[in-house]
Amino acid sequence: MTTTETEEIEREVERIAEEIGQVRREIAKVIVGQEDIVEGVLVCLVAGGHALLEGVPGLGKTRLVRTLAEVLDLSFARIQFTPDLMPADIVGTTVLSEDGGSGRALEFREGPVFASLVLADEINRATPKTQSALLEVMQEGSVTVGRTTHRLSEPHFVLATQNPLEMEGTYPLPDAQLDRFLFKLAVAFPSKGDLRAIAERTTASVEATPARVLGGDRILAMRRLSRDVVVAPHLVDFAIDILESTHPGRGAALPEVSRFVQFGASPRGLQAMLLTAKTRAVMDGRFAVARDDLAWSARPSLRHRIILNFEGEAEGISTDEILGRVLGRVEEREARG
Helix, strand or coil: CCHHHHHHHHHHHHHHHHHHHHHHHHHCCCCCCCHHHHHHHHHHHHHHHCCECCCCCCCCCCHHHHHHHHHHEEEEEEEECCCCCCHHHHHHEEEEECCCCCCCCEEEEEEEHHHHHEECCHHHHHHHHHHHHHHHHHHHHHHEECCEEECCCCCCCCEEEEEEEEEEECCCCCHHHHCCCCCCEECCCCCCCHHHHHHHHHHCCCCCCCCCCCEEEHHHHHHHHHHCCCCHHHHHHHHHHHHHHCCCCCCCCCCCHHHHEEEEECCHHHHHHHHHHHHHHHCCCCCCCCCCHHHHHHHHHHHCCCCCCHHHHCCCCHHHHHHHHHHHHHHHHHHHH
């Protein structure tokens, strides 16, 4: 790489950091706190993946996605998932319509998934057939109706939400479908200070209106640049060690993993860690992945890809607890060399 090319990349990375910083500031006008969730959603969007938000009602999950749609110059659609929702309701259907003359013709009417930013609200309330239709769209980036395949425009980002407490009348996502999400983000309850700010901001006579900052072309340019970030071999090994340590029976596995885990994270989890670490580095104004980037991306990349066994479920062990111990052990081994 020549000096001129290096300088151009440095300028582009600085520009991206400034633009992402502006996006964060505009979102913060509406969303109080939840910096880690906002960071995770933005990383997923730029990386080209999809995110699953899990949290009890009233924590601002839907409001965050609406605010993101306002800040980004992207088309937006919200789908409220219910048990009677059919696949055609989200992907679209072919209808018989007048062709402008005396005859009739078959016309495809696009569903809400053709928007660039799609909110799948309470995805676990829809039947598995409807869930699969959405997840196929996420994986393939297209919709096939009959013998015709319709491509979705880029960027295309699905942000699904689910309530972890209310299980009655729901259809939990199978592990194979959860694996399709780049990140699973756990939305925590706000702190006392954040609650005070939420109360003041949402009960005032005037609500803040965020400005539009980025368009689809800039997001795609950021995505292309982040893919070019090179990860040092020892950091790739660090990520592999984390992944392997989630598998029982491996030499590096902790006793807790062997006792409570049935299956560790899939190789797609390794891909997610590396890709999002690259994206986070570029968004932070760096063209090099740091160890902290991988440590940060490990939990949202792997928490939904670890399958607990019966004992783990019975003991109430969470995958976050497992990952916390795994990260601690891997970092300890790295420090010892």
